[in-house]
Amino acid sequence: MTIDLKQNPATNPALLLRFRDRQYAPDMLAVAVGKLNLFSWIHQRGDADTEAIANHFSLASRPLDVLLTLCRASGLIESAGDTHRLTDLGREHLVDTSPWFLGPYYAPIVDSPIAQGCLQVLRHDRPANWQASEDGSDWHTSMMDEDFAQGFTALMNCRGIAMGQVLADKLGGFIADCNHVLDVGGGSGIYSSTLVAKHDHLRATVLEQAPVDRLAREEVLRHGLQDRITVAQGNMFTDPWPGGADCVLLSNVLHDWDFPEIRTLIQKTCQVLPAGGRVIIHEAFLDDDKTGPLAVAEYSVLLVNITQGKCYSPAEYGVILADHGFEVGPYHDTIADRGFITAIKR
Incomplete structure (x- = not known):
């Protein structure tokens, strides 16, 4: 099926995602x-x-x-x-x-x-x-298995098309001066694909571990974007990140981890970016006082059961970003109970 990555959905799938996300x-x-x-x-x-x-x-x-x-x-x-x-x-x-x-x-x-x-x-x-391999491995270990990784990546990819299209629209002014996005833990590369499809000046690199990197290459090729998106194989925690990017995208990545791992990823983001470089965190965010939104609080219960993370607030991410020398921008809604915050390296 051919997908027009420039055409946003006419409706918001939030309710349909909530049915599944609240199951725990x-x-x-x-x-x-x-x-x-x-x-x-x-x-x-x-x-x-x-x-x-x-x-x-x-x-x-x-x-x-x-x-x-x-x-x-x-x-x-x-x-x-x-x-x-x-x-x-x-x-x-x-x-x-x-x-x-x-x-x-x-x-x-x-x-x-x-x-x-x-x-x-x-x-x-x-x-x-939940959704782990038969030997009881958790989700992160299970993602090393070819069949599991393929199924889960497809699951995230179908959700990411609409989210990525709206994110690409909302980010227009913030990334106008950027040239190269490093999409860390980018899965199928759907967020890189929607970004470069809507912004002709952008190139992107997706960093993913095996076997997901191969799946990402196939998806990029399916969208005909192989001349503008490359896929680098590597573990985002233990391997060096590709250089040359002036913008780092962390989309639906940080919520898989607890604070020590989040700090590690923000530190590596800081190290790879030049002064004036930009970072985008795209997630389901809690309110700063953690009184809601209810849909995100319910989704956080799912995450705490299947990953090493949970949902966080803009303020929680903002403290870590500021500690690493970033000037943090405000929160922005997108679609389906998701949104983003941005920051610029001083």
Whole structure:
């Protein structure tokens, strides 16, 4: 099928993506209600800080942050700094002494495979192996397998076409003076393809590990962009990045990782860019106060179960970028609950 990368979709697929992206959120809530009885415990105390919750229930910080964000975005708790208390909704329906307690309604899914995986992640901070290989490898290890990588790359590619087209439009002014984009962890290369298709002055290099690099070359060839997009094979953490770029694109990459790995990738971004070079982070972003959006909080539950990351806010990325000498720009919406922030190397 021939795809016109310059023609945006007429509709927003956000709802269709949300149906899939929220699939882990109900089970995570079921664990909070039926396994931890979290809301009753907070109610008995009046309020509780994050450290107290983590210590009492033996929960790891990354998944606990995802759970608390989901609860805030769902209107079940409200937070002042690291201190959390129940809302009226949470108090009436999720406390086991309330006449309106809905705990039994979640009983049928509290022991589901997904719920068991959520509890494993909450307790041990390890991905629960969704879509992993049969030997139990996590998603990142599974991506080294040819068949798995092909299926997952195709999955991301079909989603990325519309996202990439709108991103390319919204970035027009920011990349007007750029010549070469380095698309780090670029998957099928769909974001590079939409960028160069809409901006004739641009060239791009996609950095991907094997076997995804071969799949990216095939996709670039399918779009007829092989003269303007090259694909470099390499591990983005351990191998040198290709030089010559004046713009680095990190699209749907950082949310796969925790803060130490994010800092490593931002540091390498800083090292490869010249002064005045630009970076684009394209993601599903949480609000800075982590009270929503609900769709992104639900998506973060999926990510914490299948990757080593979660969804982050512009402020969280902004601190890391500033620490590495970048001047950070504002957040911009695109399509399907996604958006981007930009930064310029001083």
